Amino acid sequence: MDIYLIEAIINGLLLGGVLALLALGLNLIFGVIDVVWIAYADLVMCGMYAVYWLHVYYGLPIGLACAAAIIFVAILGVLVHILIIAPVLNAAPINQLLATGGLLFFLQSFATLLFGTEFRNLGIRLPIIEIGTIFISYARLLAFGIALVGAMLLYAFLRRTYLGTAIRAISQDREIMGLMGVDQRRIYIITSAIGGGLGGLSACLLALQYDTHPFIGNTFGPLIFMICVLGGLGNMIGGFIAAFIISQIIAIGSYYQSTEWAYVIAFMLFIVMMFIRPRGILGR
């Protein structure tokens, strides 16, 4: 096999890790609160700016900057829920989606207003690993590893802890859980914080690989909705598999054709899958 194709496949695999983490955060909110945060990728953008400013401008060590960014986006997530989602929780579902769409406009424009449209790079050069004749970026490998660990921690949290069980239960039947004495509002806020935190973690991993600019959310935002739905709502394992399918399509497609055509194929696949498997690839 062609060495460059192998490289493309490996890079696709590594990209899949971060996409999976992003889809996981969105999926959690989607599954538990039953709301689509159209602006999720833009919250990630805020996190990337947080990492950038804390590290480059205020000279904080990168680890500390990342930790602060995760907390920052988690707080943003809670604010989004309290200020935007909670008031329309009982309105038509599409209104919630649209309200966060307004947030998308707001965040992108506000970031443009504050930071301008320049592309900002952290300026951290991580080494490139050479295996035989294949080159793998260390940043991507690191991102992949952390994303995997993050996903596993979330899985353990949802499976092993009392709070996690409550979150899973409420995603299955929100009315009964209220009668069982679970405080729905509290669970929603905690879920929003976790969803935001996962976005913050993804932001740190993305900031290592890509330049930050106000519209970066548009490049991978639609992609994570596709992954989320493709995997099946509330189905974490399905989302994980879908992330790797999509990232492989993009990686291999980019290798044979241009990146845009690869995206076109991915989106067309999504549309077709919505028709033939509306409950996701693992759905019954």
Add this chain to the structure above:
Amino acid sequence: MKASYTLALIGVVALLAAPGFVPIYLVHLLIQILLLGFIYTAWSMMGRFGLISLGHGAFMGVGAYVPALLWNYYGVTPWLGIPCGVALSALLAIIIGYPCFRLKVVGHYFALVTLALGQVVQLSATAARDITGGSLGMTQNASSYAWYALQFTDKTPFYFIALVVWIGGLLAWRWLDRGIGREALDAISEDEEAAASIGINVMREKMRVTIISAALTALGGALLAQYLLYLNPETVSGIGVSLQIVFAAIAGGMYSLLGPTAGSLLTLALTEGLRVWFGTRFIGAANTIYGLLLILFIIYMPKGIVGTGIDWWRRMRTRTKLPLEVNEATSSV
């Protein structure tokens, strides 16, 4: 009813006379308000029945690119090119709409499928950079035959084209409102199963409104590109444009006839106003305020400016009438 006809007549006369006495800059803005208002009206034809499409940029993009490409490469006049684009857009609406409605893809899922459709068109236009110029965009070849090429040095002809198209859009809305179709669609958006059970052809009603909406959006996109003489995948069919359509329509009021146009007026006034006010120092200012307004609109005024205004006016009228009715009721007892 009489009063509203008189008002409409005054409005049309004022709009007809406008290019005679307003400055050229305002004519330029009015053309955009009318064309965008037309597109937002077309979107609302679906949106008001719960068919929220986040991918109308797809139809706008097809409508804009087909005539431009036909003109640049084969010298086909936009008079033929635009109908081609509109037809292709309607076909796209059928290809996506049919399986969506057959398989009952609704709500979030419908929104996401259309979002993906918008992305497919935008990315295809970007990827085919050999013919479309990719993300750098493209310009229609200049021609000296103004009406043949639909390219004018003077803004007035285009103003009248935009006005005619916009009024056509409003008439199409009224036409959809008449007859049983509107009630049927209302029933479908309330409860699809129940609507089907009383003999409403859910499929046909949804398809009809979707095809009309897509075709009109394509026409609007084509004229906008023809007016600006520049196309770019991002500005013609990107996710930003698709969302802009949705939000302007909602802010203005997607349930009322003039709501979407009010949305286009509001959006452009806000962008232009802030641009003139602040200059280019604060690039994102207009959209920041816009985004904030949208969130507030969706939370507190989901019917938009015009819808809320109409409600408020009706309430005022009934409140002043109420004591009279009560008196009549008590006197008759």
